[in-house]
Amino acid sequence: xxHPARIPPAASLRHVAVVGAGFxxxxxxxxxxxxxHAVTLFDANDPRDPEGWRRAASFGxxxxxxxxxxxxxxxxxxxxxxxxxxxxxxxxxxLRWGDLPRLAPWLVAxxxxxxxxxxxxxxxxLGHLIRAAGPxxxxxxxxxxxxxxxRRDGCLYLYKSEAQLKAARRDIGLRAREGxxxxxxxxxxxxxCEPNLAPLYHRGLMFDxxxxxxxxHAYALALADLFRRRGGAFRRAEIxxxxxxxxxxxxxxxxxxxxxxxxxxxxxxxxxxxARSIGDRVLLDTERGYHxxxxxxxxxxxxxxxxxxxxxxxxxxxxxxxxxGTVELGGLxxxxxxxxxxxxxRVARRLLPGLGEAGRTWMGFxxxxxxxxxxxxxxxxxxxxxxxxxxxxIGLTLAAITGRLAAELVSGHRPGLxxxxxxxxxx
Numbered sequence: 001x002x003h004p005a006r007i008p009p010a011a012s013l014r015h016v017a018v019v020g021a022g023f024x025x026x027x028x029x030x031x032x033x034x035x036x037h038a039v040t041l042f043d044a045n046d047p048r049d050p051e052g053w054r055r056a057a058s059f060g061x062x063x064x065x066x067x068x069x070x071x072x073x074x075x076x077x078x079x080x081x082x083x084x085x086x087x088x089x090x091x092x093x094x095l096r097w098g099d100l101p102r103l104a105p106w107l108v109a110x111x112x113x114x115x116x117x118x119x120x121x122x123x124x125x126l127g128h129l130i131r132a133a134g135p136x137x138x139x140x141x142x143x144x145x146x147x148x149x150x151r152r153d154g155c156l157y158l159y160k161s162e163a164q165l166k167a168a169r170r171d172i173g174l175r176a177r178e179g180x181x182x183x184x185x186x187x188x189x190x191x192x193c194e195p196n197l198a199p200l201y202h203r204g205l206m207f208d209x210x211x212x213x214x215x216x217h218a219y220a221l222a223l224a225d226l227f228r229r230r231g232g233a234f235r236r237a238e239i240x241x242x243x244x245x246x247x248x249x250x251x252x253x254x255x256x257x258x259x260x261x262x263x264x265x266x267x268x269x270x271x272x273x274x275a276r277s278i279g280d281r282v283l284l285d286t287e288r289g290y291h292x293x294x295x296x297x298x299x300x301x302x303x304x305x306x307x308x309x310x311x312x313x314x315x316x317x318x319x320x321x322x323x324x325g326t327v328e329l330g331g332l333x334x335x336x337x338x339x340x341x342x343x344x345x346r347v348a349r350r351l352l353p354g355l356g357e358a359g360r361t362w363m364g365f366x367x368x369x370x371x372x373x374x375x376x377x378x379x380x381x382x383x384x385x386x387x388x389x390x391x392x393x394i395g396l397t398l399a400a401i402t403g404r405l406a407a408e409l410v411s412g413h414r415p416g417l418x419x420x421x422x423x424x425x426x427x
Contacts, residue, residue: 007031007034007035007404007407007408007411007413008035008411008413012412013036013037013038014037014038014260014261014262014410015037015038015040015248015258015260015261015262016032016037016038016039016040016260016261016262016263016264016410017039017040017041017042017249017251017254017258017260017262017263017264018032018039018040018041018042018263018264018266019042019043019239019251019263019264019265019266019267019274020042020043020265020266020267020268020270020271020389021041021042021043021045021046021047021053021056021220021224021234022056022057022058022220022266022268022395022399023058023216023219023220023223023395023396023399024266024268024388024389024391024395024398024399024402024403025041025043025264025266025267025388026041026047026220026223026224026227026399026403027136027140027223027399027400027402027403027404028264028266028388028402028403028406028407029041029227029232029403030140030143030144030223030226030227030230030232030403031140031403031404031406031407032264032403032406032407032410033227033230033231033232034230034407035407035410035411037407037410037411038231039227039232039233040232040233040234040235040258040260041227041232041233041234041235042234042235042236042237042239042251042253042254043234043236043237044236044237044238045236046224046234046236047217047220047221047223047224048221048224050217053217053220054362054364055364055365056268056364057268057269057289057364057365057366057367057395058216058220058395058396058399059216059217059220059362059364060216060289060291060324060362060363060364061216061289061291061324061364061395061396062212062291062304062312062313062315062322062324062325063212063213063214063215063216063304063313063315063317063322063324063396064155064210064211064212064213064304064313064315064396064397065133065134065137065150065210065211065212065213065396065397066130066155066207066210066393066394066397067130067134067155067180067181067207067209067210068155068157068175068180068182068207068210069126069130069393069394069397070123070126070127070130070174070175070178070180071119071123071126071171071174071175071372072113072114072119072122072123072126072371072372072373073093073110073327073368073372073392073393074110074111074113074114074119074370074371074372075114075119075171076114076115076116076119076170077114078110078111078114079111079114092309092310092311092312092325092326092327093311093326093327094326094327094328094329094340095328095329095330096329096330099329099330099331102331103285103329105283106283106285106329106370107370109283109370109371109427110370110371112370113370113371113372118371119174120174121421122371122372122373123174123177123178124178125373125421125422126178126372126373126394127177127178127179128417128418129374129398129401129417130178130394130397130398131178131179132401132416132417133397133398133400133401134209136400136401136403136404137399137400137401139400140223140226140400140403141219141222143226144219144222144223144225144226145222146218146219146222146223148214149213149214149215149218149219149222150211150212150213150214151211151212151213151214151303151316152211153211153212153302153303154206154207154208154209154210154211154303155206155207155210155212155303155304155305155306155313156185156190156193156194156204156205156206156207156303156304156305156306157204157205157206157207157306157307157308158190158197158200158201158203158204158205158305158306158307159201159202159203159204159205159307159308160200160201160202160307160309161202162202162203164202164309165202165203168205168308172205180207180209181207181208181209182205182206182207182208183205183206183208184203184204184205184206185203185204185205185206186203187199187201187202187203189204190203190204193206193302193303194301194302194303194305196300196301196352196353196354197301197305197351197352198350198351198352198353200350200351201307210303210304212303212304212315212316212317213317213396214317214318215317215318215319216396218318235254235255235256237251237253237254237255238253239251239252239253239254239267239274240252240253240273240277241253241273241274241277242263242265242274242277242278242385243277244278244382244384244385245259247259248260248261249261249262249263249382249384249385251263252277261384262384262385262386262410263384263385263386264385264386264388264406264410265385265386265387265388265389266388266389266402266406267389268365268366268367268389268395269284269286269332269365269366269367270332270365270367271284271367271375271387271389271390272284272285272367275379275387275424278379278381278382278385279381280379280380280381280385280387280424280425282375282387282390282424282425282427283369283370283427284367284368284369284375284389284390285329285331285368285370286329286330286331286332286365286366286367286368287327287328287329287365287366287368287392287393288327288328288329288330288331288336288340288363288364288365288366289324289325289326289327289328289363289364289365289366289393290324290325290326290328290336290340290341290344290361290362290363291322291323291324291325291341291344291361291362292322292323292324292341292344292345292348292358292359292360292361292362293319293320293321293322293323293358293359293360293361293362294320294321294322294323294348294355294356294357294358294359295319295320295356295357295359296320296355296356296357297316297320297321297352297354297355297356298316298317298318298319298320298321299316300316300321300352300354300355301314301315301316301321301352302316303316304316305351305352306325307351310347310351311325311326311327312324312325312326312344312347312348313325314348314351314352320359321352321355323344323345323348324344325344326340326343326344328340332365336361336363337363340363341361341363345358366391366392366393366395367389367390367391367392367395368390368392368393369390369392370427372392372393373390373421373422374388374389374390374391374392374398374402374422375387375388375389375390375422375423375424376388376402376405376406376419376422377409377419377422377423377424378409379424380423380424380425386406386409386410387424388402388403388405388406401417404416405417405419
């Protein structure tokens, strides 16, 4: 279903709180204001404060609108990968032995999601979301005056051997089934596109319609400015819990102690505790992602480049080249592991000579569900609370469509997509 640029006005206008000012929260806040609601956005960090906002996954991501991201992390064969995760802390997918007891329910569901029948279902659901995501982003970027931040040069995956490409054929076929525009490139064609890459590749796969942001923080600022221009209020506060009552919902941590008609939980990896405060138990956990900036490397590639075997992207931005990605299941309460950024830096230098000195390193928290599907839907315990989080690796890609769907739910409209598979109580 195509989504028009506006949501019809709500039959009854509401006073709505949105908790979380990452891309999902910002997008949701703008869509709600477009529908006519009064909106207050809460976060401990204002996007206008770059130091505070660095904690957000929206700050440090791989900058990419990923049209090909309709595959879940758990794929057939994932069962055999888990032991390798435990013995190779430098691999693209890692976890700690000590976290196994806490992660056990999530990991069991994760392994089940990698069964062939489940993968086919999940790919279909993600395909629906990603096809709707493009028009939703275009609408927000146009009104925010942020279209110039999108670099529309595609995204390049590289394979080092014919065996690697052959192993990827099932994935490529699933993407083709969902209408992803892709072009296979020969070794010579890869060299023409990206002459600065070390010649370690055998063939490439271009995702033709993918695009990336020049600087994610600049897009967040544009959305925040649009929100304020449209009359939205931002309140800097760390919300610890929701407190529903007959007269509305209070937010523990709101200095003004207001009551709201509706609350949208869009707090990313911190959403689970908010959901639990009203009795919703969501099987959400945290993937820790990393990036390394190379300030002198921004001109070395023309688009995001990824070797899937290494698990990170090399993305040109206005700040330089950002090497971002990998997966570490590690929760919210442990320090960054320096070996993760050292590995990214070492491999990036091998793939792309001439990067120059490394600059900023970063670690952030992805809110991840075992099936790689986000949580979008009303609370089964209190329909005034809307869940909008759990996007894993594709928070930027799905932020605008998530915001639109959440606003449709608050407004009492039938959502433009079937949200059954995304319901918060699916586990």
